[in-house]
Amino acid sequence: MKHTINAIKPVNKEAGKRAQAHLNRLTKPPGSLGRLEELAVKLAEIAGNPLPEAAPPASIVFAADHGIATEGVSAYPQKVTEQMVYNFLNGGAAINVLAKQAGACFKLVDVGVAADLEGTGLIDKKIRYGTGNFLKEKAMTRAEAEQAILIGIEMAVEAISQGARSLILGEMGIGNTTSASAILAVLRGGHIEHIVGHGTGISPEKRLLKEKVIRQALAARKPDCENVVDILSAVGGLEIAGMTGAVLGAASKQTPIIIDGFICTISALLAVKLSPSVKDYLIFSHLSQEPGHKVALKMLGEAPLLDLNLRLGEGTGAALAYPLLESAVRILKDMAVFTDEGVPALQNSEKTYN
Numbered sequence: 001m002k003h004t005i006n007a008i009k010p011v012n013k014e015a016g017k018r019a020q021a022h023l024n025r026l027t028k029p030p031g032s033l034g035r036l037e038e039l040a041v042k043l044a045e046i047a048g049n050p051l052p053e054a055a056p057p058a059s060i061v062f063a064a065d066h067g068i069a070t071e072g073v074s075a076y077p078q079k080v081t082e083q084m085v086y087n088f089l090n091g092g093a094a095i096n097v098l099a100k101q102a103g104a105c106f107k108l109v110d111v112g113v114a115a116d117l118e119g120t121g122l123i124d125k126k127i128r129y130g131t132g133n134f135l136k137e138k139a140m141t142r143a144e145a146e147q148a149i150l151i152g153i154e155m156a157v158e159a160i161s162q163g164a165r166s167l168i169l170g171e172m173g174i175g176n177t178t179s180a181s182a183i184l185a186v187l188r189g190g191h192i193e194h195i196v197g198h199g200t201g202i203s204p205e206k207r208l209l210k211e212k213v214i215r216q217a218l219a220a221r222k223p224d225c226e227n228v229v230d231i232l233s234a235v236g237g238l239e240i241a242g243m244t245g246a247v248l249g250a251a252s253k254q255t256p257i258i259i260d261g262f263i264c265t266i267s268a269l270l271a272v273k274l275s276p277s278v279k280d281y282l283i284f285s286h287l288s289q290e291p292g293h294k295v296a297l298k299m300l301g302e303a304p305l306l307d308l309n310l311r312l313g314e315g316t317g318a319a320l321a322y323p324l325l326e327s328a329v330r331i332l333k334d335m336a337v338f339t340d341e342g343v344p345a346l347q348n349s350e351k352t353y354n
């Protein structure tokens with residue numbers, strides 16, 4: 001992990017400036033493509049190249065179970081994680097549809113599902129059969145948390161070595177909004193009322209129970225808010241740690257990482273805590289309906305690209321935002337430029353300008 005963190009460099013601001021200068025010469029009023037231009041500059045900074053690439057993307061879903069689910073904090077039973085894994089492997093989940101549309105290769109990594117799984121395409125990296133119920137015991141050992149981070153690094157680096165130029169990150173794990181909310185509560189401190197949401201669609205009464213469970217668990221576990229591995233081992237999730245690792249791995253390879261909703265943003269927050277330079281490699285795709293997401297994004301000082309009232313996870317919001325990265329790249333590469341005389345000229349001699 002230390003080796004990967006040491007390999008994360010600040011992004012290349014000079015390449016971003018060159019991309020911005022190019023954008024200003026394109027046949028449009030400067031700045032008129034708004035956030036798409038910001039995205040183009042960001043991708044140039046990440047790649048260290050004013051003409052960056054975003055294609056092809058890889059979609060990686062980390063799956064794991066949560067002992068805390070037995071406290072009745074989700075609208076669904078733990079078994080659904082396993083059922084969804086088979087759905088992912090069969091190509092029937094929302095992320096399969098959206099990743100396919102984005103032209104992404106899809107990877108499903110079992111870091112801790114509480115069942116023996118088998119199937120074509122399954123990447124078996126199981127560390128344990130779900131976390132411990134963190135109301136009663138630590139979710140996992142520190143060694144297990146570190147191992148999950150290392151697996152995440154390995155998965156991201158492998159996808160990039162196989163040709164991925166951007167990552168679409170996602171997760172599956174019944175109960176993981178409780179774990180993510182607990183992590184956020186530790187990192188942020190203060191009251192937790194505004195960060196605990198309805199997850200898969202629990203009732204107002206269950207949401208109050210979820211809040212109570214988190215409050216009691218934090219009082220019992222007392223994680224060190226400055227220590228990422230300590231937080232993960234106290235109240236974390238194996239898939240949350242896996243995504244933290246994937247963020248670190250991609251940043252170490254100067255590759256943009258598209259962050260999904262609430263859970264994924266919490267993994268990103270942990271990665272930024274481990275290495276602040278990571279933040280400039282992250283692209284926040286959408287605003288989740290989970291209330292903690294707004295809070296986490298504010299802590300990072302980030303505004304997501306889309307707001308579609310999603311509350312699913314799996315990387316669906318990230319896959320939906322991916323085409324914007326490709327648009328930003330194509331604007332940089334394919335638009336015509338004004339000449340010194342102000343007349344549109346051909347940027348590429350094979351093209352005609354109409």
Ligand SMILES: Cc1cc2ncn([C@H]3O[C@H](COP(=O)(O)O)[C@@H](O)[C@H]3O)c2cc1C
Pocket residue numbers: 073074075076080084171172173174175176177178198199200201312313314
């Ligand atoms: C069928 C189904 C598919 C999902 N895909 C993602 N999630 C999402 O919901 C879960 C988190 O919500 P909670 O903390 O309330 O359990 C995670 O698995 C997350 O990925 C799903 C949930 C369900 C039920």
Ligand SMILES: O=C(O)c1cccnc1
Pocket residue numbers: 177199200260261262263264288289290293310311312313314
């Ligand atoms: O935004 C998310 O990541 C999310 C929200 C609800 C349920 N699962 C995931």
